[in-house]
Structures are given as C-alpha cells and as structure tokens.
Amino acid sequence: MRDPATTARPAAPGARGTAPGDALARHVRRLGDDALILGQRLCETVTRAPTIEEDLALSNIALDLIGHARVLLTRSGQLDGSGRSEDDLAFRRTEREFENVLLVELERGDFAVTIARQLVFSHYAVLHYTALADAADPELAAFGTRAARESAYHRHHADRWTERLGRGTAESHRRMQAAVDRVWPYTAELFEEDELSRTLVATGAVPSVAALHDDWAAAVTAVLDRAGLTVPALGPQPRGGRDGLHTEDFAPLLAELQSVHRQYPGGSW
Amino acid sequence: MSATAPTGPRAADAPADGGAPQEAERAAEFEALVAAGESVEPRDWMPDGYRRMLIRQIAQHAHSEIIGMQPEGGWLTRAPSLHRKSVLIAKVQDEAGHGLYLYSAAETLGVDRADLLDALHRGQQRYAATFNHPALTWADTGAIAWLTDGAAVTNQAPLCRTSYGPYARAMRRICQEEAFHVRLGFDMLLALCEGTPEQRAMAQDAVDRWWLPAVALMFGPPDTETAGTREPAAALGAAVSRRAIAWGIKHHTNDELRQRFVDHVVPQAEQLGLTLPDPGIRWNDERGHYDFGPIDWEVYRGSLEEDSHTARRRIAHRVAAHRDGAWVREAAAAYAERPTAPDAAPDRTTAGEGKPTG
Numbered sequence: 001m002r003d004p005a006t007t008a009r010p011a012a013p014g015a016r017g018t019a020p021g022d023a024l025a026r027h028v029r030r031l032g033d034d035a036l037i038l039g040q041r042l043c044e045t046v047t048r049a050p051t052i053e054e055d056l057a058l059s060n061i062a063l064d065l066i067g068h069a070r071v072l073l074t075r076s077g078q079l080d081g082s083g084r085s086e087d088d089l090a091f092r093r094t095e096r097e098f099e100n101v102l103l104v105e106l107e108r109g110d111f112a113v114t115i116a117r118q119l120v121f122s123h124y125a126v127l128h129y130t131a132l133a134d135a136a137d138p139e140l141a142a143f144g145t146r147a148a149r150e151s152a153y154h155r156h157h158a159d160r161w162t163e164r165l166g167r168g169t170a171e172s173h174r175r176m177q178a179a180v181d182r183v184w185p186y187t188a189e190l191f192e193e194d195e196l197s198r199t200l201v202a203t204g205a206v207p208s209v210a211a212l213h214d215d216w217a218a219a220v221t222a223v224l225d226r227a228g229l230t231v232p233a234l235g236p237q238p239r240g241g242r243d244g245l246h247t248e249d250f251a252p253l254l255a256e257l258q259s260v261h262r263q264y265p266g267g268s269w
Numbered sequence: 270m271s272a273t274a275p276t277g278p279r280a281a282d283a284p285a286d287g288g289a290p291q292e293a294e295r296a297a298e299f300e301a302l303v304a305a306g307e308s309v310e311p312r313d314w315m316p317d318g319y320r321r322m323l324i325r326q327i328a329q330h331a332h333s334e335i336i337g338m339q340p341e342g343g344w345l346t347r348a349p350s351l352h353r354k355s356v357l358i359a360k361v362q363d364e365a366g367h368g369l370y371l372y373s374a375a376e377t378l379g380v381d382r383a384d385l386l387d388a389l390h391r392g393q394q395r396y397a398a399t400f401n402h403p404a405l406t407w408a409d410t411g412a413i414a415w416l417t418d419g420a421a422v423t424n425q426a427p428l429c430r431t432s433y434g435p436y437a438r439a440m441r442r443i444c445q446e447e448a449f450h451v452r453l454g455f456d457m458l459l460a461l462c463e464g465t466p467e468q469r470a471m472a473q474d475a476v477d478r479w480w481l482p483a484v485a486l487m488f489g490p491p492d493t494e495t496a497g498t499r500e501p502a503a504a505l506g507a508a509v510s511r512r513a514i515a516w517g518i519k520h521h522t523n524d525e526l527r528q529r530f531v532d533h534v535v536p537q538a539e540q541l542g543l544t545l546p547d548p549g550i551r552w553n554d555e556r557g558h559y560d561f562g563p564i565d566w567e568v569y570r571g572s573l574e575e576d577s578h579t580a581r582r583r584i585a586h587r588v589a590a591h592r593d594g595a596w597v598r599e600a601a602a603a604y605a606e607r608p609t610a611p612d613a614a615p616d617r618t619t620a621g622e623g624k625p626t627g
Contacts, residue, residue, distance in 0.1 A: 036351075043345040043358065047338045047586065050594025052365050052372075055338070059362040062345075063355060070351045087350045111597050167607065168600025175596065260407045261349040264471075268464045269350035 023196055024205055025080035026099070028140065029089065030242060031128075032072030033100035036090055037250075038121060039065030040257055044108050054111075057157055061118070064150045071143050079137075087269075091261035095251050096244040103186035105241070105250045112172070112179035115161045120183055122155035123220050124190045124212070131207030140206075159223050166227025173228065180224065181232045188237035191216070303517040308434040311377040319516050323433050324378050325394075326518065331371035332389045332396035336583050338364045340404035340413060349407060356453055357410060363446045370439040377435045390588050399486040401580040408461055408468075408475035414454020416479045416534065420487035422447045423530040432517030455537060462541050469542075476538070477546045484547075485564045488527040528558055535559050 042062035049055040070086045077084035103121065108114060129151055132144030165176040191213040193201065201208045221231050240246065261267070295314050302309075309315055342361050348354035372382040388394040399417055404410065425447065428440040461472040492506035506523065513519035521529075531550070538545050549562030 040346060043354075046345055046358070046361055047342040048590045048593070050590070050597035052335065052368050054594075054597075056362055056365040056369070059358050059365065063358045063362065066351055066355050066358065070355070073351075087352075090351055091349070111594065164604040165597070165600050168604040169596070171596050172600030172603075256346050260347045264349065264465060264468055266465050267349065267468050269353050269460055 022080050023200055024137065025076045025078075025082075027197055027200055027206055028072050028079060029076035030099045032069045032076055032086075032089070033098050034104050034121075035065045035072060036069035037098070037100045037253065038104040038117075039063075039069060040253060041104065041106075041108050041117075042114070045111075045114055050111055058114070061154050061157065064154065068143070068147050068150075071139075071147075075137075075139050075143070087261070091258045095246060095254055098246070098250070098254065099242050099244050101186065101189045102238055102241040102247055103183060103189065105247060105253060106183065106186065107249045109179065109182065110175060112165055112175040113182060115158055115165065116176065116179035116183045118154060118158040119162050119180075119223065120187045120220060121190075122151050122158050123216050123223075124187075124209075125151040126155050127212045127216055127219075128207070128209060131212065134207065136205055162223055162229070163227045166224070166229045176227070177229050180229055184232040185235055185237050189239045189241060192239060192242065194242060300515070303432045303515075306430075306517070307432075308437065309432050310434045316516075318512075319518075320378055322513060322516070322518060323436065324375055324380055326513075327371055327375040327378070327436055328380070328385045328388070328394050329396060331368050331375060331385065332394060333400065334364045334368035334371060335389075336396045336400050336587065337417075338368075339583055339586055340400055340402075341410050343404060344407060344410050347407065348410075353457065356457070360414065360450050360453065363450065367439075367443045367446070370442060371436075374433075374435040374439045386591065390584065390591060392584065397486060398580075399482040400583060401577055402478065402482045403579045405478070406471050406475060408458070408471040409479065411454050411457035411461065411472065412475035412479040414450050415458055415537075416454075416476070416483035417487060418447050418450045418454060419534060420483045420530050422451055423526050423533065424487060427520040427526075430520065455541070458541055458543070462543065472541075473543055476543050480546050481564070484527060484531065484561070485566070488530065489523040490566065491524055491564075492522045493524040531559050531561050 039062045042058050042065065046055055046059045046062065049058055069090070073086040073089040077086070077089060103117060106113075106117070126148055129144045129148035133141050133148060135141045135144060162176065165172040167173070191209050193208065193210050197206070197209070200206045224231050238247075261269075296316055299309075299313075299315060299319075309319075338361050341357060341364075345354065345357055345361065348357050372385060375385060376382060385394065389396065404413065422444060425440055425444050429437055429444055431437045431440065458472050458476070461468040490506045492510040510519060510522050514522075535545065535550055547562045549560060551560055553560045
C-alpha cells in the first residue's frame with residue numbers, strides 16, 4: 001500500500017495542462033470514469049442475477065450509470081477544448097489514462113459484493129451529486145440535480161438488499177459481511193482530494209468530497225446497523241485510481257469494453 | 270368474456286352435478302363466446318385443452334424472453350459506443366420485463382413461476398429455438414433485433430387480440446416495446462452499412478446467419494398446403510393450428526405469418542443495401558407477395574436438438590444464475606417472514622421466483 005504523503009506519484013499520461021478549464025475537465029472526466037466502469041461491472045451481472053426482477057433492477061441501474069458517464073465524458077471533452085466525444089474518451093484511452101477510483105473496477109464477485117459496492121457508491125453519489133447541483137458550470141449543475149435523483153433510487157435498492165441479506169439467513173449474513181469487508185478499504189479513495197481537486201474546490205468550481213465523508217459514514221453505518229452488520233475497522237486504504245494506477249482487475253475490463261470499437265478503426269456506430 | 274355475462278361459462282363455481290352433459294354445454298357456450306370475440310378471464314370456465322395449450326404457449330414465450338436475453342446480454346460489455354450500449358441495456362431490460370409479464374399471465378392459469386422455471390431448467394419446456402444460434406459478432410445484436418424481433422412482432426401482433434385476456438393484455442405492452450426494438454435494430458444495421466467496408470461486411474455476415482433462424486424458427490413448421498410440403502409434420506402442424514385458431518388463441522397460420530414477415534422485411538433489406546440469403550426472393554405480381562425459397566426443414570429440426578453446443582450453453586447459463594442466486598432468494602424469503610421486516614408483505618421484488626431452495 002502506498003502512502004500518498006510519502007510516495008512520489010507519476011503523473012498519468014492523461015494529465016493535461018493546468019489551465020482552469022483543463023483542471024475541471026480532468027475532474028469531470030474522473031467522475032465520468034467512475035460511472036462508466038461501475039456501469040460496465042453491472043453490465044456483467046445482467047442475465048446472471050438471482051431473480052428476473054434483479055436482472056431488471058441491475059440493468060436499470062447500469063443504464064443510469066452509463067447515462068451519467070455519457071454526460072460527464074461529453075462535458076469533459078468540451079471543457080478541455082479537445083473536442084473529444086464521449087466515445088473517444090471511453091473507447092480510445094489506455095489503462096493509465098483512466099482515473100476512476102479502484103472501488104468501481106474490482107471484480108464483480110457474488111451478489112453480495114454487487115450490493116455492497118452499490119451501497120457504498122450510491123450513498124457517496126447522492127451526496128456528491130447533490131452538492132454538484134450547486135456547481136458554477138451550468139451543465140454540471142443540471143447533471144448533479146438529475147444524477148442525485150437517480151442515485152437516490154440506486155441507494156434505496158442497495159439499502160433494502162443490504163438489510164435483507166444482513167438479516168436473511170446465516171449464509172446471506174456471512175456473505176454480506178464478507179462483501180462489506182471486501183469493499184470497505186476502497187471507500188477512502190472516494191473522499192480523497194489531491195492538488196487538482198483542492199484547487200477546484202478552493203475556487204468554488206466543485207464541491208469538496210472530503211467534506212462529505214462524515215455524512216456518508218453516518219448514513220452507511222446506519223444501514224449496516226439496521227442490517228445487523230459490523231462496520232469494518234479502518235485498515236490499509238488502497239488508492240491510485242485517480243492517478244491512473246489501477247488494480248490488475250482493470251486491464252481485462254477495459255480490453256473487453258473497447259474490443260469491438262478498436263477492431264473497427266474509423267467505424268461509425 | 271365480457272363482464273356482463275354473469276352466467277354460463279363464467280360460473281366456474283356452479284354445482285358440478287350436471288356431469289358430462291353440462292360439460293358439453295359449457296364447452297359449446299365457451300366456443301360460442303370465443304367465436305364472438307369475447308375475452309376469457311382467469312376465473313371463467315375453460316376446457317382443459319385450452320388451458321393446457323395456453324400454459325404451454327405462454328410459458329414457452331416467457332422462457333424465450335428470458336433465454337433471449339443471453340445472446341444480446343453477452344454483448345453488453347462490448348458495445349462499441351455508449352449510445353449503443355445504452356440502447357442494448359434498455360432492450361435486454363425490456364426482455365426481462367416481458368418475461369415477468371408473461372410468467373404473471375401464466376400464473377393466472379394456476380401454475381407457478383418457480384415450477385415453470387424448473388421445467389425450463391430441466392429441458393421439459395421449450396423456448397424459441399432461434400436463440401440456440403450463437404451471437405458471434407456485434408452485428409448479430411442488430412440482426413437479432415431487426416429479424417428475430419421483427420418476426421416476433423409479426424407473430425405477436427395478432428396475439429394482442431388473443432382470446433385469453435391476461436395474455437392479450439401482456440402482449441399489448443410487449444408488442445409496443447418489440448416494435449421499438451425492431452426499429453433500433455434496423456437503425457443499428459444502417460449505421461454499420463453506412464460505415465466502413467469491414468463494418469458493412471460484419472452486418473451482411475450477421476444477416477446471412479440470422480435470416481433462416483428468423484424465417485423458419487420464429488414461425489414454426491409449415492402448417493398449410495401452400496407451404497409446398499406434404500409432409501406428415503405439416504399435417505400435424507395444420508391440425509394444431511386449426512385448434513388454436515378455433516379457440517381464438519391464434520388468428521393466423523404459421524405460413525400466413527411467415528409470408529407477412531417476408532413481405533415486410535424484403536424492402537427494408539433493400540434500404541439497408543443488404544442481401545437476404547435466399548436467391549428465391551422475388552416479387553410475385555400475381556400473388557401480391559414476395560416469393561421465397563423453400564425452407565430447409567432439416568435445419569429447423571437440427572436447431573431443435575437440445576444437445577447443440579449453444580443450446581447447452583444457454584440452459585447452463587440459466588441454471589448457473591438460478592443456482593448461484595438460491596442463497597439470495599432464500600435470504601429474501603427468510604427476511605420477508607420476519608415479523609418486523611418492513612417488506613413482510615408479499616414483495617414481488619424478492620419472492621418472485623419462489624422455491625428459495627430451487
């Protein structure tokens with residue numbers, strides 16, 4: 001585990017200049033990457049859910065997340081003046097150019113892992129997108145309003161399943177606790193700020209995610225309590241996604257995501 | 270049947286002391302009401318054969334939606350643009366929804382979804398054999414939507430008027446969404462056809478492979494003399510179709526619907542600039558229809574084989590999902606039984622597939 005305070009971090013090749021538009025573009029692209037990669041993981045669960053109702057619910061959430069990614073990546077390409085489209089950004093960047101948090105790329109695991117990841121992410125997303133609704137950039141603000149509303153549904157879905165699994169059977173309790181333990185260390189990165197985001201926060205361009213942590217922790221803890229689950233102890237906190245330093249789970253995911261697009265250079269879809 | 274007919278076949282709880290003559294009378298009344306285009310509702314009296322035929326057909330239809338999620342669902346992670354990815358997610362999601370409407374319609378006939386799924390998993394009930402064809406490239410998702418869903422719409426549009434009310438109502442919702450899928454499939458192929466030569470070749474290859482499954486398997490075996498076959502299978506098919514038509518379950522023969530589909534699709538293929546892999550296709554002024562080549566029914570029968578590689582894969586995928594989800598369904602059922610559980614009331618979201626141990 002690298003300590004961010006003492007480890008020199010190589011800049012990701014995706015890092016562009018430091019003009020204000022570029023900084024905001026990169027920040028927005030990071031959020032787009034989070035939504036895209038989580039949506040991709042959920043796509044893997046479709047046709048594999050425990051019930052048909054859950055195939056429906058999870059595909060619905062995946063659809064929202066891909067929708068979020070489209071807005072954010074499109075906006076990023078406009079803000080940095082590169083004119084890159086959502087598809088340029090989704091399908092033509094390399095592993096190191098993606099700056100999603102590690103949480104969203106972790107292998108899908110069982111249904112409990114899906115729910116645990118949705119639980120921690122959706123609680124974060126509602127808080128973050130609600131705050132983003134006050135962003136100076138009108139497109140980001142409009143996105144925040146819409147995405148917060150959709151994420152509230154995702155949060156409800158995750159809350160209900162966390163409780164059902166936590167209080168269902170001995171097996172479901174064991175699996176759900178293991179899943180929470182699995183994803184918990186990766187939640188720290190959601191609230192981490194670096195020089196780029198601190199600068200944007202200081203100018204009032206975007207909300208501070210660090211400031212959302214306590215509300216998030218209180219809300220998730222309340223759900224885990226209701227579910228009879230234990231909040232994991234704070235151990236090592238893997239990070240690196242925001243610098244394009246991923247887990248080994250990531251490259252195969254990206255290869256699959258981009259495979260058809262890259263097989264047909266110059267294709268229009 | 271209309272709600273204004275409180276007597277007759279609707280009176281399912283009437284004393285059964287009349288014996289066989291009363292049964293015959295009920296059957297006659299039932300057939301008269303169906304012939305008059307009335308809707309049959311779950312609590313109405315109905316002949317056992319009618320009930321069995323409906324359960325078989327609706328279950329097969331529901332299974333087809335659920336198995337049909339797989340060939341396209343497998344491409345969700347590889348869709349080449351975020352727009353196409355969104356469209357495909359929405360389509361697969363619709364198919365799950367269609368499966369749910371249809372299982373619900375079947376349940377009004379006194380069967381249980383869990384039992385129907387068990388029958389599917391054990392190979393005791395079928396689904397559209399079309400889906401036993403492999404989806405080999407991205408363009409297959411377009412060909413499936415355009416041709417297979419197009420065939421489904423042709424088949425299903427008349428089912429919106431089928432005699433059994435819950436089935437007809439489910440079909441009205443389904444048909445609207447299916448028609449949308451067909452348009453999106455066409456649009457997706459059009460994009461490929463207007464793209465690079467490699468994209469266009471991918472589209473043509475997919476249409477080459479999905480044409481016969483659509484035209485043969487989606488409509489079933491020939492059931493009229495005009496299909497140019499004197500095989501005993503056609504005679505049997507014709508008998509089953511006659512029965513289904515008399516009961517108002519079907520309104521057209523397989524061959525009529527097949528012709529309608531061909532007439533519809535040939536001009537669209539011309540618009541796309543794609544060749545349908547049947548050299549026999551040409552306009553017949555005299556008939557006012559497109560002629561098309563005889564279907565190789567050996568291919569049809571071959572596709573019904575349950576031990577083909579893809580067929581085994583489809584069922585294994587379903588069974589694995591069901592097995593892997595057993596602990597989740599068990600947990601949801603246990604949770605729902607807890608006295609303090611907020612969703613102790615029946616909750617389709619969790620208890621849908623019953624039999625948690627399944």
